[in-house]
Amino acid sequence: MITQGELSGMILAGGQGRRMGGRDKGLEPFAGRPLVAHVIERLEGRVAEVMINANRHLDAYRALADRVVIDAEDGFQGPLMGIYSGLRAATTPWLVVAPCDSPALPDDLVARLVAGIGGADIAVAHDGERLHPVVALLRTALADDLAAALAAGERKIDRWYARHGWCEVDFSDCPEAFANLNTDDEKRRLEQVVSHRAHKESPTS
Numbered sequence: 568m569i570t571q572g573e574l575s576g577m578i579l580a581g582g583q584g585r586r587m588g589g590r591d592k593g594l595e596p597f598a599g600r601p602l603v604a605h606v607i608e609r610l611e612g613r614v615a616e617v618m619i620n621a622n623r624h625l626d627a628y629r630a631l632a633d634r635v636v637i638d639a640e641d642g643f644q645g646p647l648m649g650i651y652s653g654l655r656a657a658t659t660p661w662l663v664v665a666p667c668d669s670p671a672l673p674d675d676l677v678a679r680l681v682a683g684i685g686g687a688d689i690a691v692a693h694d695g696e697r698l699h700p701v702v703a704l705l706r707t708a709l710a711d712d713l714a715a716a717l718a719a720g721e722r723k724i725d726r727w728y729a730r731h732g733w734c735e736v737d738f739s740d741c742p743e744a745f746a747n748l749n750t751d752d753e754k755r756r757l758e759q760v761v762s763h764r765a766h767k768e769s770p771t772s
């Protein structure tokens with residue numbers, strides 16, 4: 568079983584946020600905190616260090632995590648480049664990645680990915696309907712292989728996963744957990760989901 572000391576966590580916040588007018592999604596105020604803080608909460612205490620993968624507003628991100636990792640190559644080349652940068656930066660044999668724009672991720676996300684990986688090199692979250700390639704546990708020794716794939720032009724995460732021993736981890740019992748926000752409308756809707764959930768968990772507050 569993979570232990571906490573063998574695990575790094577990294578939140579992908581390196582996107583351009585075009586559907587939100589180019590705003591930096593990870594720093595977007597959400598239920599009173601930066602959006603990325605909701606995801607940090609799911610990793611803290613479960614991994615040896617929490618990193619944020621970001622390409623702008625680095626000082627703001629540095630105030631929130633142990634370490635900030637910028638993309639190994641610039642030009643906003645997509646999340647697979649962010650994953651690669653995390654695999655290279657991690658000081659542990661395993662890396663959990665999660666996106667900054669999914670504030671309702673399950674509290675036991677890390678434990679379930681670890682329990683579900685078996686003998687595979689990559690475990691990916693599945694919500695019962697679809698795979699979420701940006702929510703995954705990966706062996707950091709895959710960095711060299713990913714470097715070669717990126718150099719050959721690969722940018723699709725699931726296509727790169729498919730070339731390795733990988734497995735799905737079932738989260739079909741967690742409705743809304745993987746909902747992400749790309750627009751202001753989705754942000755308003757998800758804020759309601761998250762505040763409803765917080766109210767259910769502590770009805771007296």
Ligand SMILES: Nc1nc2c(ncn2[C@@H]2O[C@H](COP(=O)(O)OP(=O)(O)OP(=O)(O)O)[C@@H](O)[C@H]2O)c(=O)[nH]1
Pocket residue numbers: 579580581582583584585586587592620621638642643644645646648649650665666667668701749
């Ligand atoms: N490192 C890195 N991460 C990215 C990049 N593009 C997207 N991501 C991350 O991948 C996840 C999914 O991103 P999307 O919502 O598809 O893209 P986005 O750039 O955030 O938003 P749009 O510009 O509206 O598509 C988020 O966690 C992003 O931060 C990139 O070029 N580099």
